[in-house]
Amino acid sequence: MLKRSSIPPYPQFYELFYTYATGVNPSLNNRINAIFRNGTSPSSDLAETLYEEFLKSDVDDRLTNVSERMTARIDAVHDAIDTAMTSATAYSGSLESATDDLEQALSPESFRALASRLLNETRRMQDTNRALEQQLQSSRDDIAALQRDLDDARRESMLDPLTKIANRKSFDEGMDVAIADASRTGDPLCLMMLDIDHFKNFNDTYGHQTGDQVLRLVAMLLKSNIKGKDLAARYGGEELVAILPSTDVEGAVIVAENIRKAIQAKELLKRSTNEKLGRITASFGVAAFQPSDTPASLIERADRCLYAAKHAGRNRVVSEKDLEGSLRRAAG
Template identity: 80%
Template sequence: MSEQEFKRALGYANSAFDLLKRSGIPPYPQFYELLYTYSTGVNPTLNARINAIFRNGDSPTTNLAETLYNEFLKSDVNDRMSSVSERMHARIEAVYEAIDSAMTTANAYSGSLQSASGDLEREISVAAMKELADKLLSETRRMQETNRSLEQKLEASRDDIASLQRDLDDVRRESLLDPLTKIANRKSFDEGMDGAIAEASETGVPLCLMIIDIDHFKSFNDTYGHQTGDQVLRLVAMTLKSNIKGKDLAARYGGEEFVAILPSTDMEGAVIVAENIRKAIQAKELLKRSTNEKLGRITASFGVAAYRPGDTPATLIERADRCLYAAKHAGRNRVISESELEAMQAQVEETKDVSAA
């Protein structure tokens, strides 16, 4: 974890504890998780609900926190996935039972055939022959009926399992999307980083990481409200996604930060992509939907880092983060890459040397 990421997480944690203390809610793990999630802003529906409570002047209580936790965090995608898995398990068990029943009938039929074979090897009367034929005919019809029943059950099970598989696929896709912006979430980004770094390490193809932070987002959010803030987040996400292609992955990293994994892209190409996105964001004029009031333009700062042999996701993120913070300190609304940051640092050192001399 980079120093900047640690500071962000610590800020969210302090905010959560402060809310717990001010509300008189005990700092149990589930309540801490609830208010930590609120502090990050990754669940817009939860934030809207809590903001409404604060606006109405209601005093948060333990019971209310419990209700919100059960509604927004306890019944999550994992529960839905578990439910689908249980239904699939039950359906597979039903298939096994149908097959076991059919096998029992088949074994009984095989036994009848073997018994009849032994009878036919001996001389038997016409009446006994007729009785044996009737018995075999009855057993055969029973076997046919069992087979038809098994086929019907297997057909129904096949359709049910296919439907359940589609449900599982939908839940998994949903679990990898940020609910507000509809682009990849942090979990999806983490998986994508692991895969991209493994590929770069094995093949030697270039890989770059871009981190984006919306400039002055907190003050914008405080001035115009969370709904307008959510509109800004969606706009940036849409702009980011529409300006990357192929195997690139755009994701919401947390709060007002976004990331893009750029496989098969060198530093020069990544900087060009970042500049295109920066200009596209700046070019969009924001309107307040309820009044059509012009709210001006938003800007974002960018940090770009390139994969180096031996890098882990943490080390690559840390270097991109340093570039992002350099862009912030350099006046915002700009892209700074590793190579530019190194040149800036070298220039600072040169200036120090000259001053010392």
């Protein structure tokens, strides 16, 4: 759909159409379907508008909204239960009274009146129970929708709002889990760090909006070149990282090289003016987990490799093995 509409596959546009394809946001689907029915051809500007309206929102506001709706729904259920309990108490009293009456000798007229009274009380109780059932069914549906909203907000809270990959909080949690798993299983684990070369100069020359598009592009290329268990994250500024479980240094270097080449192959075009901005490159550092590592020590070694890559001329991948080889050559 993106290709057919000539919309660039930036993360936010991919998320928009992915959400449409899954059907989890009925309001978004209704809007896009109406656009298609009207024969309107989607554009980048229209996609940006839809994204801003349906998907981009403040997580705290969304959580507050979910909390308020949940509270209102719980209050409604409590009210319905209170009403049912009041009716049940009254009905119980009517049955006790009828039991006392039945223990006495009743005339046919009195017996008919008692039966009519009990029938009316039973019908009222049935009506109350039906209302409670409807209220509970409505609450189940509402709570299911609230759960989906809460899950969406929780996922969004773990994403970097610009690049739509994991944020620093999510990365920190992912590192703890990955190191714990590697320590338990003995499987290899690598951390890859990348930094966009001369990004500050690029920002100063072409503006922060264009710089943001570059960050989104690099994040998309990073995420699309790693496998399911891996975690891509924005570490800070123009630095991105990837946690690579079950991957040794040689495999991590191959992944980094693939990403480096993919970034270098992209020729940038400023959408507003069609001005060619040339190409960008990135430098990479790769470190492997050691049994004595903490998250901080693994990050420090990967950062050291990244610094070496930039110091050696940028647009290259440097791993710990490369640094060890350089030290051995210098010593020899």
